[in-house]
Amino acid sequence: MDKLVIEGGVPLKGEVRISGSKNAALPILLASILVEGEVRLTNVPNLRDIATTLKLLELLGCRAEFNDGDVLLHSCDLKPEAPYDLVRTMRASVLCLGPLLARLGRARVAMPGGCAIGARPVDLHLKGLEQMGAVFELESGDIVGTCDRLKGAHIHLDFPTVGGTEHLIMAAVLAEGETVLENAAREPEIQDLAEFLNTCGARITGHGTSVVHIEGVESLHGCSYPVMPDRIEAGTYLVAAGMTKGDLTLRDCPVDALDAVISKLREMGMIIEGDRDLLTASVDGPLNCVDLSTRPYPGFPTDMQAQIMALMCVSRGAGVITEGIFENRFMHVQELARLGAHITLSGQSAMVRGVDSLKGATVMASDLRASACLVLAGLAATGRTDVRRIYHLDRGYEQMEVKLASVGARIRREKE
Ligand SMILES: CC(=O)N[C@H]1[C@@H](OP(=O)(O)OP(=O)(O)OC[C@H]2O[C@@H](n3ccc(=O)[nH]c3=O)[C@H](O)[C@@H]2O)O[C@H](CO)[C@@H](O)[C@@H]1O
Numbered sequence: 409m410d411k412l413v414i415e416g417g418v419p420l421k422g423e424v425r426i427s428g429s430k431n432a433a434l435p436i437l438l439a440s441i442l443v444e445g446e447v448r449l450t451n452v453p454n455l456r457d458i459a460t461t462l463k464l465l466e467l468l469g470c471r472a473e474f475n476d477g478d479v480l481l482h483s484c485d486l487k488p489e490a491p492y493d494l495v496r497t498m499r500a501s502v503l504c505l506g507p508l509l510a511r512l513g514r515a516r517v518a519m520p521g522g523c524a525i526g527a528r529p530v531d532l533h534l535k536g537l538e539q540m541g542a543v544f545e546l547e548s549g550d551i552v553g554t555c556d557r558l559k560g561a562h563i564h565l566d567f568p569t570v571g572g573t574e575h576l577i578m579a580a581v582l583a584e585g586e587t588v589l590e591n592a593a594r595e596p597e598i599q600d601l602a603e604f605l606n607t608c609g610a611r612i613t614g615h616g617t618s619v620v621h622i623e624g625v626e627s628l629h630g631c632s633y634p635v636m637p638d639r640i641e642a643g644t645y646l647v648a649a650g651m652t653k654g655d656l657t658l659r660d661c662p663v664d665a666l667d668a669v670i671s672k673l674r675e676m677g678m679i680i681e682g683d684r685d686l687l688t689a690s691v692d693g694p695l696n697c698v699d700l701s702t703r704p705y706p707g708f709p710t711d712m713q714a715q716i717m718a719l720m721c722v723s724r725g726a727g728v729i730t731e732g733i734f735e736n737r738f739m740h741v742q743e744l745a746r747l748g749a750h751i752t753l754s755g756q757s758a759m760v761r762g763v764d765s766l767k768g769a770t771v772m773a774s775d776l777r778a779s780a781c782l783v784l785a786g787l788a789a790t791g792r793t794d795v796r797r798i799y800h801l802d803r804g805y806e807q808m809e810v811k812l813a814s815v816g817a818r819i820r821r822e823k824e
């Protein structure tokens with residue numbers, strides 16, 4: 409197992425290129441099951457979750473090649489079974505269920521397990537697919553689904569679930585007739601998925617709003633499509649500039665998708681300037697804690713909650729962070745405390761009182777964004793911080809230590 413060793417206290421200066429988005433690439437890869445021709449995706453990040461998805465697609469009968477950010481995919485000989493060993497390592501893999509039902513009329517996909525940030529059920533995915541005519545049974549922990557051709561339906565989501573919205577859009581593109589999704593999630597990654605599917609011949613409108621219309625088509629054709637840049641990676645590097653009192657320029661940055669994050673960081677006192685796909689972030693005085701709640705897009709993203717908490721730990725005053733999406737996404741709090749942070753937890757809220765400085769220590773990463781938060785804290789802390797169990801980080805950040813070192817961080821990867 410690898411760990412990151414960080415000697416903190418260096419202001420980061422220079423330019424970082426933002427990679428393709430993990431959370432856009434994963435559903436787009438799985439949506440390629442729906443496509444009869446060859447799909448070429450560009451700007452795909454080289455991450456463990458991407459490797460896992462390509463492995464899953466191969467087991468499902470797709471030909472998949474990954475080469476320096478380009479993925480070539482052909483779903484030529486589809487098989488309907490997604491095994492537990494792969495599905496359990498990555499929740500997004502449940503998104504193959506709808507596409508397999510749409511193409512084959514049957515699918516067997518292991519029920520994804522719970523993970524460190526909450527229970528994360530898929531009941532809304534299944535309820536929507538049932539409204540489109542699928543029938544499900546649970547057999548030995550697997551979801552076994554069958555259907556004739558799926559039928560368009562009017563579906564109201566009880567909560568604007570990101571994965572659920574993506575799943576139902578995918579299932580609806582090959583269904584007979586029109587599907588209307590109400591209370592749909594509006595995340596930019598959903599818009600990217602819909603744009604990809606439309607490039608393959610799907611007829612989706614309203615994506616990016618809470619009512620999505622999908623007019624089913626008979627088949628989808630191959631295409632070439634660039635995955636959008638990763639707004640959460642970009643947000644993480646904005647925080648890195650703030651944590652280290654540095655000066656960073658982010659290239660290939662999804663500036664518009666970062667509104668909520670940029671406005672909170674500005675409220676804290678950071679100087680952030682944007683121009684098309686370039687952002688610069690710097691600090692010219694002390695930062696202040698703020699209050700914030702995580703919300704579905706366009707609200708503040710839960711995937712940035714841990715990182716902004718790290719920044720508040722070294723800012724002036726106190727602020728309350730409320731987690732509004734996942735019921736157990738504060739695992740980083742006890743590790744931040746090991747670095748000297750003052751945080752009081754109360755249910756879904758954390759009161760952070762800023763301290764003058766954090767002190768390096770050995771900490772343990774519990775999930776993807778918690779890992780990023782601990783790396784950020786280590787960059788600001790005095791002395792040495794060892795972040796252990798960084799396999800979580802490798803799921804979602806492309807070459808994080810290489811990118812950070814290129815802007816001056818003293819950080820290296822070692823075997824634990
Ligand atoms: C691969 C990917 O894109 N993952 C993102 C996606 O996860 P994911 O798609 O799993 O998140 P959801 O938006 O579905 O989950 C939001 C909330 O809805 C609940 N829920 C969801 C589905 C369901 O059937 N029933 C149900 O109760 C969940 O438990 C959670 O409390 O959106 C999250 C919220 O922005 C992000 O943190 C994840 O990074």
Ligand SMILES: C=C(OP(=O)(O)O)C(=O)O
Nearest residue numbers: 431499500711776777804
């Ligand atoms: C929670 C995340 O991913 P996943 O939904 O794949 O677990 C994330 O990207 O922060």
